[in-house]
Amino acid sequence: MNSYKVLNNQKFLFNEYSIVPIRYQDRMDILHWRNEQVYHLRQEKPLTEEDQENYFNKIVNNLFHQEKPNQILFSYLKDTICIGYGGLVHINWIDKNAEISFIMNTKLEKEQFSMHWKTFLKLIEQVAFHELNLYKIFTFAFDLRPHLYAPIEASGFVKEAILKKHYFFNGSYKDVIIHSKFNTNHHKVI
Numbered sequence: 001m002n003s004y005k006v007l008n009n010q011k012f013l014f015n016e017y018s019i020v021p022i023r024y025q026d027r028m029d030i031l032h033w034r035n036e037q038v039y040h041l042r043q044e045k046p047l048t049e050e051d052q053e054n055y056f057n058k059i060v061n062n063l064f065h066q067e068k069p070n071q072i073l074f075s076y077l078k079d080t081i082c083i084g085y086g087g088l089v090h091i092n093w094i095d096k097n098a099e100i101s102f103i104m105n106t107k108l109e110k111e112q113f114s115m116h117w118k119t120f121l122k123l124i125e126q127v128a129f130h131e132l133n134l135y136k137i138f139t140f141a142f143d144l145r146p147h148l149y150a151p152i153e154a155s156g157f158v159k160e161a162i163l164k165k166h167y168f169f170n171g172s173y174k175d176v177i178i179h180s181k182f183n184t185n186h187h188k189v190i
Contacts, residue, residue: 002064004072012126019074019123026075026082027056036106068093076120096135100124117151129183138180142167157181
């Protein structure tokens with residue numbers, strides 16, 4: 001298993017679910033989920049297998065060795081089976097904040113989206129607040145999936161902003177909604 005230089009712990013657990021540094025073996029499942037859900041991602045076109053290989057070999061592999069990577073990605077597991085992936089992206093090490101990214105197996109979305117989203121948020125908070133001592137984490141979501149917000153708010157995130165007509169989708173502009181959560185135990189670094 002790969003490990004992130006920036007993290008002391010590499011595995012974070014909640015019941016039978018865990019996140020571990022993103023596994024190379026999960027790359028093709030991730031590719032399929034991203035392509036199935038491209039409508040709500042900042043991804044211009046479907047990914048090819050070559051795109052995914054290049055991304056893992058040129059971008060992801062370098063993240064493990066960096067002192068301050070701009071993203072920290074995880075495979076989201078039920079026991080040992082990958083059912084999603086996500087992490088902290090657009091990490092701002094100066095202001096100590098990061099955006100949360102998460103995609104799950106498309107087949108699980110209809111029945112189990114809320115439970116998995118809340119579970120992933122619990123796990124990623126362990127990384128952000130306890131491991132990295134970030135001050136703030138947030139979601140940046142195109143207003144296309146109303147079922148996204150209740151689990152976020154149930155997890156203690158607060159709607160911080162609406163960017164009006166910020167994203168062009170299917171011939172019209174859509175809002176972007178930002179939810180944030182602050183680390184109440186943040187330790188100032190002087």
